[in-house]
Amino acid sequence: MNPSGGLQWHWRAWRSQALWRPTCEQISTSLEQLEPSASELLLIGASAGWMMPSNWLQRFSKVTTWDIDPLAAPLFRWRHAAALKASGSELVCRTGDALDCLDRLLRSEPRACVFFDNVLGQYRFHCKDTQQASRKIGRLVRSLRGREWGALHEAYSGPVRRQRRGAGVPAMQRRLHGSADSAAADQAWLGQLGATGEWLDHLTSNVFREGTMVSHIAWPFKPDYCHWLQVGWVRH
Numbered sequence: 001m002n003p004s005g006g007l008q009w010h011w012r013a014w015r016s017q018a019l020w021r022p023t024c025e026q027i028s029t030s031l032e033q034l035e036p037s038a039s040e041l042l043l044i045g046a047s048a049g050w051m052m053p054s055n056w057l058q059r060f061s062k063v064t065t066w067d068i069d070p071l072a073a074p075l076f077r078w079r080h081a082a083a084l085k086a087s088g089s090e091l092v093c094r095t096g097d098a099l100d101c102l103d104r105l106l107r108s109e110p111r112a113c114v115f116f117d118n119v120l121g122q123y124r125f126h127c128k129d130t131q132q133a134s135r136k137i138g139r140l141v142r143s144l145r146g147r148e149w150g151a152l153h154e155a156y157s158g159p160v161r162r163q164r165r166g167a168g169v170p171a172m173q174r175r176l177h178g179s180a181d182s183a184a185a186d187q188a189w190l191g192q193l194g195a196t197g198e199w200l201d202h203l204t205s206n207v208f209r210e211g212t213m214v215s216h217i218a219w220p221f222k223p224d225y226c227h228w229l230q231v232g233w234v235r236h
């Protein structure tokens, strides 16, 4: 059983297209602002690219996707292959664990930048405990030294007060730092999402270094449950 993908994920993503549309549009806008300099992309946790706009992928001459889910490759091709063909971009879809063998992947794709596409925030569900997940995420980030890379992941998720409250909340761009101002901005943002009850920490607070410019995006996963997404890019 895949705790962050597979049939259940595809079914939910397909069924939730209207609810998630504002989130996908905000993701698209944030990706447009990233402007990677590499011409090749290694996309990890690609799934079918339900929330990935084809037009961002079209900027690359080669896109290599990785996912542990065997349904991901055919579904990703179904959703994005035509657009990539139109832009003359090569598309290679691989099935396998890209996080466990990231060092080897980086060696095999020396010219590619890397994008972790909504996968790091779910690492805790694939590990035996939260300490192991945090350790593994730390190791992944260290192995990316010298590489251009980015990520979209959950910071937190939790119940929201009113139906569809998280939908349509404007994205917010902010430099990450641990000041009192930043904590106050986080609280204000949670207020806008209509957060209530206890929120789950997705263990991604150390993915980006302090000072990284990050887009914060609301993802109303279900009408009464919202994920707080972050999108950032690291240049070396």
Ligand SMILES: C[S@@+](CC[C@H](N)C(=O)[O-])C[C@H]1O[C@@H](n2cnc3c(N)ncnc32)[C@H](O)[C@@H]1O
Pocket (backbone or CB within 6 Å): 002, 004, 005, 006, 009, 013, 044, 045, 046, 047, 048, 049, 050, 051, 052, 066, 067, 068, 069, 072, 096, 097, 098, 099, 100, 117, 118, 119, 122, 126
């Ligand atoms: C929330 S989904 C990603 C959504 C996707 N980016 C989209 O737009 O549809 C998380 C994906 O990460 C994949 N995944 C989890 N662990 C992985 C790993 N170690 N290597 C590659 N993919 C992984 C899961 O199979 C799942 O498809």
